[in-house]
Amino acid sequence: MPTDSATDATAVFEAHRPLLQGVAYRMLGRVADAEDVVQDAWLRWADADRTEVREPRAYLVRITTRLAIDRLRQVQSRRESYVGPWLPEPLPTDFLAPGRPAPDTAERAVFAETVTLAVLVVMEALSPLERAVFVLREAFGYPYAEIAAVLERSEAAVRQLAGRARRHVEERRPRFDVDPDRQRELTERFLSAAAGGDLDGLLSLLAADARLVGDSGGKVKAPLRIIEAPDKIARFFIGIVRTSPAGLELRFLELNGGIALLTHFDGTPDSVFQLDIRDGRIQTLYVVRNPDKLASLAH
Known part of the structure; x- marks a missing residue:
């Protein structure tokens, strides 16, 4: 039913906010950009003649999508000058949050296809x-x-x-395999081998064509090019673990539909580390270190 009250307008918008954020994030790959687009959509909705809106969901998705297209055209030009590889901002998906029912196969498949x-x-x-x-x-x-x-x-x-x-x-x-237990197990084994300087152990976990993609935006240390040789990846991580500062805290959580490791230092998110697995071996390692992309993970 059409409505023109401010209270009802807010309630309708908030009911659709998760959908709108989902559309905007998949379009833009950054939480902050998605939130900006959704906020702009709210301003359009608040100023609209809502008595003429027969289907609020369709109207809001239309506004959000068009705003996201405009924002994407803007950010794509900025990404051309981005320092090093660009990765999306990690997004908490909380499939495995305590107390939440396990998702069905179809739900996980949708996430695996669209937010990894x-x-x-x-x-x-x-x-x-x-x-x-x-x-x-x-x-x-x-x-x-x-x-x-x-x-x-x-x-x-x-x-x-x-x-x-x-x-x-x-x-x-x-x-890739998306079994969260397998992701966590291989992540723990990989970090343990790196901490022990076990080069052979690391190589046994990596696929022959494994790749390491690091995103720092040029603001902190991370590889400025994709590393594609397993031996170089293994030696890189051994060096990283050896030089990690004391007091670094580790926490597993679900990001982009898969298990990831978040490291904290002095209460500030330092890195996100996530694996893609195929046939029981690590195919791709993602390391997000750009502080701008970790701010939403701070507690």
Whole structure:
């Protein structure tokens, strides 16, 4: 039912906020950018003539998606001058939070397909419109006709965009095991081997074509290029562990649908470390150290 009261407007918006944040984050890959877009969507909603809005959900998704497209066009130009590899900002997904029911297979599959670091990195090569179509279709199951209305494009054009986006992601999307227990076990074994200087132990955990992707934004120490040789990855981590400051705290949590290790120093998030696993071995290691991308994980 249409409504024009401020109280009802706030209640309607808050009921849809998780959906809007989900759309914006998948579009932008940064929590702060997503929150800014959702806040702008709220301002548009608050100022709108809501008596004319028959479907608030569709209206809010349309506003948020268009704002996210505009923001993505802005940030893509900035990312061209980013120092070192760019990774999405880690997002808590809390699938394994105490007291929360375990997600069903379909729910985890959706998250694995749309918010993992690997998939978000692949999506970076999509145009803003392709990304919007991919997110709305693959993550939220929107019909092509509704996506066409959101983007003010013909349904035929949307289908073409969806096909291009899906082919791009399918061709480049890595296939990984997503068992959280296995992720945590290999993470612990990897860190233990690194702490003990066990080069052979580390190599036994790494796939032959393992890669290390570090994101520092040039603000702290991290590899400025992707490291692709297992021996170099192993030696790098042995050196990192040996030079880690005393008092570094470790905590496991779920980020982007998978288990990750968060390190704290003096109460400040220092690094996020997450593995992608295939056939029982570590395929990709992600290390996010850019302080701007860790601020939301501070307690």
